[in-house]
Amino acid sequence: MSEFPHLSRRGFLTRSAAVGGLVAVPGLITACSKTDSGSDGEGSKLEQLKKQGYVKVAYANEAPYGYKEDDQLKGEAPTLHREIFKALGVAELRPTFSEWDGLIPGLQAGKYDVISAGMAIIPDRCEKALFSEPEFVSPTAMMVKKGNPKNLSDLASAKEAGVTVGVMSGAVEKSYATAAGISGGSIKTLQKPQDGADAVKGGRIDAFLLTSISLNWLAKNNSGLEVTEAFIPEADGKKQYSPGGAVFRKGTEDLRDAFNRELKKITSDPDRYVQLIGEYGFGKETIPPADLKTAALCKG
Template sequence: MPGQTALTRRHLLGLASAGALVATLGGVTACSKTEGGGDSDAELLARLKKRGYAKVAYANEAPYGYKEGGALKGEAPTLHAEVFKALGVPELRPVFSEWDGLIPGLLAGKYDVISAGMAILPERCEKAVFSEPEFISPTAMMVPAGNPKKLDDLESAKKTGITLGVMSGAAEKGYAEGAGIPAGRIRTLTKPQDGADAVKSGRIDAFVLTGISLRWLARTNEGLEVTEPFVPVVDGVKQYSPGGAVFRKGAESLRDAFNTELQKITSDRERYVDLLGAYGFTAAEMPPADLKTAQLCSA
Protein backbone atom coordinates (compact mmCIF):
# COMPACT_ATOMS: atom_id res chain seq x y z
CA MET A 1 0.00 0.00 0.00
CA PRO A 2 2.77 2.57 0.76
CA GLY A 3 3.73 4.41 -2.41
CA GLN A 4 0.60 3.21 -4.18
CA THR A 5 -2.39 4.48 -2.28
CA ALA A 6 -2.86 7.59 -0.16
CA LEU A 7 -5.80 7.41 2.23
CA THR A 8 -7.41 10.68 3.22
CA ARG A 9 -10.75 12.12 4.30
CA ARG A 10 -11.49 15.80 4.86
CA HIS A 11 -8.60 18.09 3.96
CA LEU A 12 -8.28 21.11 6.23
CA LEU A 13 -7.59 23.87 3.69
CA GLY A 14 -8.80 26.69 5.92
CA LEU A 15 -7.49 25.67 9.35
CA ALA A 16 -6.77 29.29 10.22
CA SER A 17 -5.20 32.30 8.63
CA ALA A 18 -1.46 31.91 8.27
CA GLY A 19 -0.73 34.57 10.85
CA ALA A 20 -3.18 33.20 13.38
CA LEU A 21 -1.86 29.68 12.96
CA VAL A 22 1.75 30.77 13.40
CA ALA A 23 0.77 32.67 16.52
CA THR A 24 -1.07 29.65 17.90
CA LEU A 25 1.76 27.25 17.21
CA GLY A 26 4.30 29.69 18.54
CA GLY A 27 2.67 29.57 21.95
CA VAL A 28 2.52 25.79 22.22
CA THR A 29 5.49 23.63 23.20
CA ALA A 30 5.87 19.94 22.65
CA CYS A 31 4.60 19.38 26.19
CA SER A 32 1.83 21.97 26.18
CA LYS A 33 -0.72 21.49 28.93
CA THR A 34 -4.41 20.93 28.71
CA GLU A 35 -6.82 23.31 30.40
CA GLY A 36 -6.65 22.92 34.16
CA GLY A 37 -3.39 20.99 34.38
CA GLY A 38 0.32 21.15 33.62
CA ASP A 39 1.03 17.44 33.68
CA SER A 40 3.85 15.78 31.85
CA ASP A 41 2.95 13.30 29.14
CA ALA A 42 3.35 10.34 31.49
CA GLU A 43 1.01 11.92 34.06
CA LEU A 44 -1.80 12.89 31.70
CA LEU A 45 -3.73 9.61 31.66
CA ALA A 46 -3.41 9.35 35.44
CA ARG A 47 -4.89 12.83 35.79
CA LEU A 48 -7.80 12.00 33.45
CA LYS A 49 -8.52 8.83 35.44
CA LYS A 50 -8.41 10.78 38.69
CA ARG A 51 -10.84 13.47 37.55
CA GLY A 52 -13.04 10.90 35.81
CA TYR A 53 -13.50 12.50 32.40
CA ALA A 54 -11.77 13.59 29.20
CA LYS A 55 -12.68 16.76 27.32
CA VAL A 56 -13.42 15.96 23.68
CA ALA A 57 -14.04 18.32 20.78
CA TYR A 58 -16.70 17.72 18.17
CA ALA A 59 -17.77 19.75 15.13
CA ASN A 60 -21.48 18.81 15.13
CA GLU A 61 -21.19 16.83 11.91
CA ALA A 62 -23.38 13.74 11.81
CA PRO A 63 -22.67 10.91 11.84
CA TYR A 64 -19.08 11.54 13.01
CA GLY A 65 -19.70 13.61 16.15
CA TYR A 66 -22.81 15.62 17.04
CA LYS A 67 -25.19 16.65 19.82
CA GLU A 68 -28.75 15.32 19.92
CA GLY A 69 -31.12 15.89 22.81
CA GLY A 70 -28.23 17.15 24.90
CA ALA A 71 -26.23 13.94 24.37
CA LEU A 72 -23.02 13.59 22.39
CA LYS A 73 -23.48 10.98 19.67
CA GLY A 74 -21.80 9.74 16.51
CA GLU A 75 -19.05 7.42 15.36
CA ALA A 76 -16.11 9.13 17.08
CA PRO A 77 -17.68 9.86 20.51
CA THR A 78 -19.19 6.35 20.64
CA LEU A 79 -15.93 4.67 19.76
CA HIS A 80 -13.84 6.98 21.95
CA ALA A 81 -16.15 6.53 24.93
CA GLU A 82 -15.57 2.78 24.69
CA VAL A 83 -11.80 3.28 24.53
CA PHE A 84 -11.62 5.76 27.41
CA LYS A 85 -13.80 3.54 29.61
CA ALA A 86 -11.31 0.73 29.04
CA LEU A 87 -8.57 3.16 30.10
CA GLY A 88 -10.39 3.98 33.33
CA VAL A 89 -11.88 7.30 32.20
CA PRO A 90 -15.68 6.81 32.38
CA GLU A 91 -16.96 10.11 30.94
CA LEU A 92 -16.49 12.28 27.85
CA ARG A 93 -17.28 15.97 28.26
CA PRO A 94 -18.00 17.59 24.89
CA VAL A 95 -16.64 20.93 23.69
CA PHE A 96 -18.08 22.26 20.43
CA SER A 97 -15.79 23.77 17.78
CA GLU A 98 -16.25 24.89 14.22
CA TRP A 99 -14.33 22.52 11.94
CA ASP A 100 -11.58 25.03 11.16
CA GLY A 101 -11.02 25.65 14.87
CA LEU A 102 -10.58 22.03 15.99
CA ILE A 103 -6.78 21.78 15.83
CA PRO A 104 -6.11 25.35 17.04
CA GLY A 105 -8.37 24.65 20.03
CA LEU A 106 -6.50 21.43 20.78
CA LEU A 107 -3.18 23.27 20.62
CA ALA A 108 -4.55 25.95 22.93
CA GLY A 109 -5.40 23.29 25.54
CA LYS A 110 -9.19 23.62 25.38
CA TYR A 111 -9.70 19.84 25.28
CA ASP A 112 -7.79 16.57 25.49
CA VAL A 113 -8.77 14.93 22.20
CA ILE A 114 -10.62 15.72 18.98
CA SER A 115 -13.52 13.29 18.49
CA ALA A 116 -14.72 14.36 15.05
CA GLY A 117 -13.63 11.71 12.54
CA MET A 118 -10.77 13.91 11.34
CA ALA A 119 -8.72 12.78 8.34
CA ILE A 120 -5.13 11.72 8.93
CA LEU A 121 -3.09 13.99 6.67
CA PRO A 122 0.63 14.86 6.63
CA GLU A 123 0.05 18.58 7.16
CA ARG A 124 -2.07 17.83 10.22
CA CYS A 125 0.48 15.35 11.56
CA GLU A 126 2.96 18.23 11.67
CA LYS A 127 0.71 20.01 14.18
CA ALA A 128 -0.89 17.21 16.21
CA VAL A 129 -0.69 13.50 17.04
CA PHE A 130 -3.17 11.03 15.52
CA SER A 131 -4.36 7.67 16.72
CA GLU A 132 -4.23 4.71 14.37
CA PRO A 133 -7.10 4.83 11.81
CA GLU A 134 -10.56 4.13 13.20
CA PHE A 135 -12.38 4.03 9.85
CA ILE A 136 -12.05 4.47 6.11
CA SER A 137 -14.74 5.91 3.83
CA PRO A 138 -14.97 6.55 0.10
CA THR A 139 -16.54 9.63 -1.50
CA ALA A 140 -20.01 10.16 -3.04
CA MET A 141 -22.20 12.92 -4.49
CA MET A 142 -25.58 14.19 -3.37
CA VAL A 143 -27.78 14.95 -6.38
CA PRO A 144 -31.46 15.59 -7.14
CA ALA A 145 -33.64 12.47 -7.05
CA GLY A 146 -33.29 10.53 -10.29
CA ASN A 147 -29.75 11.86 -10.81
CA PRO A 148 -30.74 13.87 -13.92
CA LYS A 149 -27.12 14.60 -14.88
CA LYS A 150 -26.23 10.89 -14.61
CA LEU A 151 -23.24 11.57 -12.38
CA ASP A 152 -21.20 8.75 -10.91
CA ASP A 153 -17.78 10.25 -10.15
CA LEU A 154 -15.73 13.44 -10.51
CA GLU A 155 -14.72 12.58 -14.07
CA SER A 156 -18.39 12.55 -15.06
CA ALA A 157 -18.85 15.87 -13.24
CA LYS A 158 -16.01 17.34 -15.29
CA LYS A 159 -17.38 16.05 -18.59
CA THR A 160 -20.91 17.33 -17.98
CA GLY A 161 -19.71 20.79 -16.92
CA ILE A 162 -21.79 20.87 -13.74
CA THR A 163 -21.40 23.19 -10.76
CA LEU A 164 -20.12 21.23 -7.78
CA GLY A 165 -20.42 22.02 -4.07
CA VAL A 166 -17.81 21.16 -1.42
CA MET A 167 -17.66 21.81 2.30
CA SER A 168 -15.34 24.50 3.63
CA GLY A 169 -12.05 23.03 4.82
CA ALA A 170 -12.79 19.62 3.33
CA ALA A 171 -10.73 17.22 1.23
CA GLU A 172 -13.29 17.18 -1.56
CA LYS A 173 -12.20 20.55 -2.91
CA GLY A 174 -8.76 19.10 -3.58
CA TYR A 175 -10.33 16.03 -5.15
CA ALA A 176 -12.41 18.19 -7.50
CA GLU A 177 -9.42 20.31 -8.46
CA GLY A 178 -7.35 17.15 -8.95
CA ALA A 179 -10.00 15.88 -11.35
CA GLY A 180 -9.58 19.01 -13.45
CA ILE A 181 -12.83 20.76 -12.52
CA PRO A 182 -12.30 24.52 -12.94
CA ALA A 183 -12.32 26.64 -9.77
CA GLY A 184 -15.18 28.70 -11.20
CA ARG A 185 -17.43 25.63 -11.10
CA ILE A 186 -16.66 24.75 -7.47
CA ARG A 187 -18.79 26.35 -4.73
CA THR A 188 -17.78 26.24 -1.06
CA LEU A 189 -20.47 25.67 1.57
CA THR A 190 -20.10 26.07 5.34
CA LYS A 191 -22.08 23.04 6.56
CA PRO A 192 -23.36 19.77 5.05
CA GLN A 193 -26.95 21.00 5.25
CA ASP A 194 -25.93 24.07 3.23
CA GLY A 195 -24.80 21.68 0.50
CA ALA A 196 -28.10 19.81 0.54
CA ASP A 197 -30.02 23.09 0.41
CA ALA A 198 -27.91 24.29 -2.53
CA VAL A 199 -28.71 21.12 -4.49
CA LYS A 200 -32.41 21.47 -3.70
CA SER A 201 -32.47 25.08 -4.89
CA GLY A 202 -30.49 24.35 -8.05
CA ARG A 203 -27.58 26.61 -7.06
CA ILE A 204 -25.30 23.60 -7.50
CA ASP A 205 -25.81 20.35 -9.40
CA ALA A 206 -24.12 18.08 -6.88
CA PHE A 207 -22.59 18.20 -3.40
CA VAL A 208 -19.48 16.09 -2.76
CA LEU A 209 -18.59 14.64 0.63
CA THR A 210 -17.92 11.22 2.17
CA GLY A 211 -20.55 8.63 1.35
CA ILE A 212 -21.31 8.07 5.03
CA SER A 213 -21.94 11.78 5.64
CA LEU A 214 -24.17 12.09 2.59
CA ARG A 215 -26.21 8.97 3.35
CA TRP A 216 -26.84 10.36 6.81
CA LEU A 217 -27.77 13.76 5.39
CA ALA A 218 -30.18 12.21 2.88
CA ARG A 219 -32.25 10.77 5.75
CA THR A 220 -33.64 14.23 6.49
CA ASN A 221 -33.66 15.73 2.98
CA GLU A 222 -36.41 14.56 0.65
CA GLY A 223 -35.98 14.91 -3.08
CA LEU A 224 -32.27 14.11 -2.99
CA GLU A 225 -30.27 10.93 -3.46
CA VAL A 226 -26.69 9.82 -3.00
CA THR A 227 -24.63 8.23 -5.74
CA GLU A 228 -22.75 4.99 -5.26
CA PRO A 229 -19.43 5.67 -3.46
CA PHE A 230 -16.32 6.05 -5.57
CA VAL A 231 -12.63 6.47 -4.89
CA PRO A 232 -11.26 9.84 -6.07
CA VAL A 233 -7.87 9.91 -7.76
CA VAL A 234 -5.45 12.82 -7.32
CA ASP A 235 -2.21 12.79 -9.34
CA GLY A 236 -2.78 9.12 -10.08
CA VAL A 237 -3.18 8.20 -6.41
CA LYS A 238 -6.41 6.78 -4.96
CA GLN A 239 -7.86 8.57 -1.93
CA TYR A 240 -9.55 6.16 0.49
CA SER A 241 -10.23 8.47 3.45
CA PRO A 242 -9.10 7.33 6.92
CA GLY A 243 -9.97 9.19 10.12
CA GLY A 244 -8.79 9.03 13.71
CA ALA A 245 -8.67 10.64 17.12
CA VAL A 246 -6.36 13.64 17.48
CA PHE A 247 -4.16 14.51 20.46
CA ARG A 248 -1.80 17.40 21.14
CA LYS A 249 1.92 16.82 20.67
CA GLY A 250 3.30 15.88 24.05
CA ALA A 251 0.46 13.42 24.69
CA GLU A 252 2.03 10.43 22.95
CA SER A 253 1.68 8.16 26.00
CA LEU A 254 -2.06 8.86 26.11
CA ARG A 255 -2.27 8.29 22.35
CA ASP A 256 -0.40 4.97 22.67
CA ALA A 257 -2.69 3.76 25.46
CA PHE A 258 -5.67 4.83 23.34
CA ASN A 259 -4.30 2.87 20.36
CA THR A 260 -3.98 -0.31 22.41
CA GLU A 261 -7.68 -0.30 23.23
CA LEU A 262 -8.72 0.99 19.79
CA GLN A 263 -7.03 -1.93 18.07
CA LYS A 264 -9.13 -4.37 20.11
CA ILE A 265 -12.25 -2.83 18.55
CA THR A 266 -11.10 -2.22 14.98
CA SER A 267 -9.89 -5.82 14.71
CA ASP A 268 -13.22 -7.25 15.93
CA ARG A 269 -15.78 -7.14 13.12
CA GLU A 270 -18.82 -7.93 15.28
CA ARG A 271 -17.92 -5.46 18.02
CA TYR A 272 -17.11 -2.70 15.54
CA VAL A 273 -20.42 -3.02 13.71
CA ASP A 274 -22.40 -3.37 16.94
CA LEU A 275 -20.91 -0.12 18.24
CA LEU A 276 -21.14 1.95 15.06
CA GLY A 277 -23.83 0.37 12.92
CA ALA A 278 -26.43 2.87 14.10
CA TYR A 279 -24.38 5.61 12.42
CA GLY A 280 -24.12 3.85 9.06
CA PHE A 281 -20.71 2.23 9.60
CA THR A 282 -20.28 -1.33 8.42
CA ALA A 283 -17.44 -3.82 8.17
CA ALA A 284 -16.51 -2.06 4.92
CA GLU A 285 -15.48 0.98 6.96
CA MET A 286 -13.12 -1.02 9.20
CA PRO A 287 -9.51 0.05 8.59
CA PRO A 288 -7.21 -2.61 7.11
CA ALA A 289 -4.81 -4.10 9.66
CA ASP A 290 -1.81 -2.96 7.64
CA LEU A 291 -2.98 0.66 7.37
CA LYS A 292 -0.86 2.68 9.81
CA THR A 293 -0.86 6.34 10.80
CA ALA A 294 2.92 6.56 10.37
CA GLN A 295 2.43 5.66 6.71
CA LEU A 296 -0.34 8.24 6.27
CA CYS A 297 1.62 11.00 7.99
CA SER A 298 4.60 10.49 5.69
CA ALA A 299 2.60 10.13 2.47
Protein backbone atom coordinates in the same frame (compact mmCIF):
# COMPACT_ATOMS: atom_id res chain seq x y z
CA MET B 1 4.12 -2.36 2.00
CA SER B 2 0.49 -1.28 2.45
CA GLU B 3 -1.75 -1.33 -0.61
CA PHE B 4 -3.31 1.88 0.74
CA PRO B 5 -0.35 4.30 0.78
CA HIS B 6 -2.26 7.54 0.20
CA LEU B 7 -5.57 7.75 2.02
CA SER B 8 -7.36 10.81 3.39
CA ARG B 9 -10.77 12.04 4.50
CA ARG B 10 -12.79 15.20 4.65
CA GLY B 11 -11.88 17.91 7.09
CA PHE B 12 -10.31 21.32 7.10
CA LEU B 13 -7.15 22.20 5.20
CA THR B 14 -4.28 24.22 6.64
CA ARG B 15 -5.67 27.35 8.28
CA SER B 16 -4.49 29.64 11.07
CA ALA B 17 -7.86 31.22 11.83
CA ALA B 18 -10.15 29.68 14.40
CA VAL B 19 -13.41 30.40 16.12
CA GLY B 20 -13.30 33.62 18.10
CA GLY B 21 -10.09 34.74 16.39
CA LEU B 22 -7.98 32.05 18.05
CA VAL B 23 -4.68 31.45 16.24
CA ALA B 24 -1.86 29.02 16.78
CA VAL B 25 0.85 31.08 18.50
CA PRO B 26 4.48 30.03 18.07
CA GLY B 27 5.71 28.42 21.26
CA LEU B 28 2.19 27.73 22.54
CA ILE B 29 2.21 24.13 21.37
CA THR B 30 5.54 23.51 23.02
CA ALA B 31 4.35 25.01 26.26
CA CYS B 32 1.23 22.87 26.29
CA SER B 33 3.25 19.79 25.44
CA LYS B 34 5.54 20.18 28.43
CA THR B 35 2.61 20.36 30.80
CA ASP B 36 0.65 17.55 29.17
CA SER B 37 3.55 15.15 28.98
CA GLY B 38 4.07 15.41 32.70
CA SER B 39 7.37 17.29 32.68
CA ASP B 40 6.00 19.41 35.55
CA GLY B 41 5.94 16.36 37.77
CA GLU B 42 2.18 15.77 37.66
CA GLY B 43 2.48 12.47 35.78
CA SER B 44 1.38 11.42 32.33
CA LYS B 45 -1.64 12.91 30.58
CA LEU B 46 -3.54 9.65 30.91
CA GLU B 47 -2.88 9.56 34.66
CA GLN B 48 -4.12 13.15 34.94
CA LEU B 49 -7.34 12.26 33.12
CA LYS B 50 -7.89 9.18 35.26
CA LYS B 51 -7.52 11.27 38.42
CA GLN B 52 -10.00 13.92 37.26
CA GLY B 53 -12.40 11.31 35.88
CA TYR B 54 -13.16 12.92 32.51
CA VAL B 55 -11.62 13.84 29.17
CA LYS B 56 -12.52 17.00 27.25
CA VAL B 57 -13.40 16.21 23.64
CA ALA B 58 -14.22 18.50 20.72
CA TYR B 59 -16.79 17.69 18.06
CA ALA B 60 -17.98 19.59 14.97
CA ASN B 61 -21.67 18.64 15.08
CA GLU B 62 -21.45 16.66 11.84
CA ALA B 63 -23.56 13.53 11.74
CA PRO B 64 -22.78 10.70 11.76
CA TYR B 65 -19.21 11.37 12.97
CA GLY B 66 -19.83 13.47 16.07
CA TYR B 67 -22.98 15.46 16.86
CA LYS B 68 -25.41 16.41 19.59
CA GLU B 69 -29.01 15.21 19.65
CA ASP B 70 -31.45 15.58 22.56
CA ASP B 71 -28.54 17.01 24.54
CA GLN B 72 -26.59 13.76 24.06
CA LEU B 73 -23.24 13.46 22.28
CA LYS B 74 -23.66 10.83 19.56
CA GLY B 75 -21.95 9.52 16.45
CA GLU B 76 -19.13 7.23 15.37
CA ALA B 77 -16.26 9.04 17.07
CA PRO B 78 -17.84 9.78 20.48
CA THR B 79 -19.24 6.24 20.67
CA LEU B 80 -15.87 4.63 19.97
CA HIS B 81 -14.01 7.11 22.15
CA ARG B 82 -16.38 6.65 25.08
CA GLU B 83 -15.78 2.90 24.92
CA ILE B 84 -12.01 3.35 24.69
CA PHE B 85 -11.68 5.89 27.49
CA LYS B 86 -13.90 3.79 29.74
CA ALA B 87 -11.45 0.92 29.21
CA LEU B 88 -8.61 3.31 30.07
CA GLY B 89 -10.26 4.28 33.35
CA VAL B 90 -11.70 7.63 32.26
CA ALA B 91 -15.45 7.46 32.75
CA GLU B 92 -16.76 10.65 31.15
CA LEU B 93 -16.49 12.54 27.85
CA ARG B 94 -17.02 16.28 28.34
CA PRO B 95 -17.88 17.74 24.92
CA THR B 96 -17.06 21.13 23.41
CA PHE B 97 -18.42 22.23 20.05
CA SER B 98 -16.08 23.78 17.47
CA GLU B 99 -16.34 24.74 13.82
CA TRP B 100 -14.03 22.68 11.62
CA ASP B 101 -11.56 25.54 11.18
CA GLY B 102 -11.12 25.83 14.94
CA LEU B 103 -10.64 22.19 15.89
CA ILE B 104 -6.85 21.87 15.72
CA PRO B 105 -6.09 25.44 16.89
CA GLY B 106 -8.37 24.83 19.88
CA LEU B 107 -6.56 21.58 20.63
CA GLN B 108 -3.20 23.32 20.44
CA ALA B 109 -4.45 26.02 22.81
CA GLY B 110 -5.47 23.42 25.40
CA LYS B 111 -9.24 23.95 25.15
CA TYR B 112 -9.74 20.17 25.03
CA ASP B 113 -7.74 16.95 25.08
CA VAL B 114 -9.03 15.09 22.04
CA ILE B 115 -10.77 15.90 18.76
CA SER B 116 -13.65 13.45 18.54
CA ALA B 117 -14.94 14.19 15.04
CA GLY B 118 -13.68 11.50 12.63
CA MET B 119 -11.03 13.84 11.23
CA ALA B 120 -9.08 12.90 8.12
CA ILE B 121 -5.47 11.84 8.61
CA ILE B 122 -3.38 13.94 6.23
CA PRO B 123 0.24 15.24 6.39
CA ASP B 124 -0.75 18.88 6.93
CA ARG B 125 -2.52 18.02 10.15
CA CYS B 126 0.12 15.56 11.31
CA GLU B 127 2.53 18.49 11.53
CA LYS B 128 0.27 20.16 14.06
CA ALA B 129 -1.13 17.30 16.14
CA LEU B 130 -0.98 13.58 16.93
CA PHE B 131 -3.39 11.19 15.21
CA SER B 132 -4.55 7.81 16.41
CA GLU B 133 -4.44 4.86 14.07
CA PRO B 134 -7.39 4.97 11.62
CA GLU B 135 -10.86 4.31 13.04
CA PHE B 136 -12.51 3.87 9.64
CA VAL B 137 -12.14 4.33 5.90
CA SER B 138 -14.83 5.89 3.74
CA PRO B 139 -15.27 6.35 -0.01
CA THR B 140 -16.66 9.54 -1.57
CA ALA B 141 -20.04 10.22 -3.22
CA MET B 142 -22.16 13.09 -4.55
CA MET B 143 -25.58 14.29 -3.45
CA VAL B 144 -27.77 15.22 -6.43
CA LYS B 145 -31.42 15.91 -7.19
CA LYS B 146 -33.73 12.90 -7.29
CA GLY B 147 -33.33 11.05 -10.56
CA ASN B 148 -29.76 12.32 -11.01
CA PRO B 149 -30.70 14.62 -13.95
CA LYS B 150 -27.07 15.29 -14.91
CA ASN B 151 -26.29 11.54 -14.85
CA LEU B 152 -23.30 11.98 -12.55
CA SER B 153 -21.31 9.00 -11.29
CA ASP B 154 -17.91 10.39 -10.29
CA LEU B 155 -15.74 13.48 -10.64
CA ALA B 156 -14.75 12.67 -14.20
CA SER B 157 -18.42 12.67 -15.19
CA ALA B 158 -18.92 15.95 -13.29
CA LYS B 159 -16.10 17.57 -15.24
CA GLU B 160 -17.42 16.26 -18.55
CA ALA B 161 -20.91 17.55 -17.79
CA GLY B 162 -19.56 20.97 -16.81
CA VAL B 163 -21.56 21.02 -13.58
CA THR B 164 -21.06 23.08 -10.45
CA VAL B 165 -20.08 21.05 -7.39
CA GLY B 166 -20.22 22.05 -3.73
CA VAL B 167 -17.70 21.17 -1.02
CA MET B 168 -17.51 21.91 2.69
CA SER B 169 -15.36 24.84 3.74
CA GLY B 170 -11.75 23.69 4.08
CA ALA B 171 -12.63 20.10 3.16
CA VAL B 172 -10.33 17.67 1.38
CA GLU B 173 -13.04 17.15 -1.25
CA LYS B 174 -12.07 20.46 -2.82
CA SER B 175 -8.64 19.04 -3.61
CA TYR B 176 -10.31 15.98 -5.15
CA ALA B 177 -12.42 18.17 -7.43
CA THR B 178 -9.42 20.26 -8.43
CA ALA B 179 -7.34 17.15 -9.13
CA ALA B 180 -10.13 15.90 -11.39
CA GLY B 181 -9.79 19.04 -13.50
CA ILE B 182 -12.90 20.88 -12.32
CA SER B 183 -12.21 24.62 -12.53
CA GLY B 184 -12.27 26.83 -9.45
CA GLY B 185 -15.27 28.73 -10.75
CA SER B 186 -17.27 25.51 -10.78
CA ILE B 187 -16.48 24.68 -7.14
CA LYS B 188 -18.64 26.35 -4.51
CA THR B 189 -17.86 26.34 -0.78
CA LEU B 190 -20.51 25.59 1.86
CA GLN B 191 -20.16 25.84 5.63
CA LYS B 192 -22.18 22.81 6.75
CA PRO B 193 -23.50 19.56 5.23
CA GLN B 194 -27.08 20.86 5.37
CA ASP B 195 -25.97 23.95 3.43
CA GLY B 196 -24.81 21.61 0.67
CA ALA B 197 -28.13 19.77 0.59
CA ASP B 198 -30.02 23.07 0.49
CA ALA B 199 -27.82 24.32 -2.36
CA VAL B 200 -28.60 21.21 -4.43
CA LYS B 201 -32.32 21.60 -3.71
CA GLY B 202 -32.21 25.26 -4.70
CA GLY B 203 -30.28 24.61 -7.90
CA ARG B 204 -27.29 26.69 -6.81
CA ILE B 205 -25.05 23.66 -7.30
CA ASP B 206 -25.58 20.44 -9.26
CA ALA B 207 -23.84 18.12 -6.82
CA PHE B 208 -22.53 18.17 -3.25
CA LEU B 209 -19.31 16.24 -2.71
CA LEU B 210 -18.62 14.53 0.63
CA THR B 211 -18.01 11.08 2.09
CA SER B 212 -20.67 8.51 1.23
CA ILE B 213 -21.24 7.91 4.95
CA SER B 214 -22.05 11.59 5.56
CA LEU B 215 -24.24 11.95 2.49
CA ASN B 216 -26.28 8.80 3.09
CA TRP B 217 -26.96 10.06 6.60
CA LEU B 218 -27.87 13.52 5.30
CA ALA B 219 -30.24 12.06 2.70
CA LYS B 220 -32.42 10.58 5.45
CA ASN B 221 -33.71 14.06 6.29
CA ASN B 222 -33.73 15.65 2.83
CA SER B 223 -36.46 14.56 0.44
CA GLY B 224 -36.03 15.16 -3.26
CA LEU B 225 -32.34 14.29 -3.16
CA GLU B 226 -30.33 11.11 -3.67
CA VAL B 227 -26.75 9.96 -3.28
CA THR B 228 -24.69 8.48 -6.10
CA GLU B 229 -22.88 5.19 -5.77
CA ALA B 230 -19.68 5.61 -3.77
CA PHE B 231 -16.43 6.01 -5.67
CA ILE B 232 -12.74 6.40 -4.88
CA PRO B 233 -11.36 9.76 -6.07
CA GLU B 234 -7.77 10.12 -7.22
CA ALA B 235 -5.16 12.81 -6.62
CA ASP B 236 -1.82 12.74 -8.42
CA GLY B 237 -2.76 9.31 -9.76
CA LYS B 238 -3.25 7.86 -6.29
CA LYS B 239 -6.55 6.63 -4.87
CA GLN B 240 -7.89 8.45 -1.83
CA TYR B 241 -9.60 6.01 0.54
CA SER B 242 -10.27 8.54 3.30
CA PRO B 243 -9.30 7.29 6.78
CA GLY B 244 -10.23 9.21 9.91
CA GLY B 245 -9.14 9.07 13.52
CA ALA B 246 -8.90 10.75 16.90
CA VAL B 247 -6.56 13.72 17.32
CA PHE B 248 -4.38 14.54 20.33
CA ARG B 249 -2.15 17.44 21.31
CA LYS B 250 1.55 16.99 20.67
CA GLY B 251 3.29 16.02 23.88
CA THR B 252 0.52 13.58 24.89
CA GLU B 253 1.99 10.54 23.15
CA ASP B 254 1.28 8.37 26.18
CA LEU B 255 -2.42 9.11 25.85
CA ARG B 256 -2.41 8.51 22.09
CA ASP B 257 -0.55 5.22 22.48
CA ALA B 258 -2.89 3.94 25.19
CA PHE B 259 -5.85 4.94 23.03
CA ASN B 260 -4.38 3.03 20.07
CA ARG B 261 -4.04 -0.14 22.09
CA GLU B 262 -7.74 -0.12 22.97
CA LEU B 263 -8.76 0.96 19.45
CA LYS B 264 -6.95 -2.04 17.97
CA LYS B 265 -9.01 -4.37 20.17
CA ILE B 266 -12.15 -2.95 18.56
CA THR B 267 -11.01 -2.77 14.92
CA SER B 268 -9.67 -6.33 15.25
CA ASP B 269 -13.13 -7.55 16.23
CA PRO B 270 -15.57 -6.86 13.35
CA ASP B 271 -18.64 -7.92 15.31
CA ARG B 272 -17.83 -5.59 18.19
CA TYR B 273 -17.00 -2.75 15.76
CA VAL B 274 -20.37 -3.05 14.02
CA GLN B 275 -22.22 -3.48 17.30
CA LEU B 276 -20.77 -0.21 18.55
CA ILE B 277 -21.18 2.07 15.51
CA GLY B 278 -23.27 0.17 12.99
CA GLU B 279 -26.27 2.40 13.72
CA TYR B 280 -24.30 5.33 12.32
CA GLY B 281 -23.70 3.69 8.94
CA PHE B 282 -20.36 2.05 9.67
CA GLY B 283 -19.88 -1.63 8.88
CA LYS B 284 -17.27 -4.26 8.26
CA GLU B 285 -16.43 -2.57 4.95
CA THR B 286 -15.35 0.60 6.82
CA ILE B 287 -12.92 -1.22 9.16
CA PRO B 288 -9.40 -0.01 8.31
CA PRO B 289 -7.09 -2.64 6.76
CA ALA B 290 -4.58 -3.94 9.29
CA ASP B 291 -1.67 -2.63 7.21
CA LEU B 292 -3.07 0.91 7.00
CA LYS B 293 -0.92 2.91 9.42
CA THR B 294 -1.01 6.55 10.48
CA ALA B 295 2.77 6.88 10.21
CA ALA B 296 2.54 6.19 6.46
CA LEU B 297 -0.48 8.45 6.01
CA CYS B 298 1.32 11.32 7.70
CA LYS B 299 4.17 11.04 5.20
CA GLY B 300 1.72 11.48 2.32
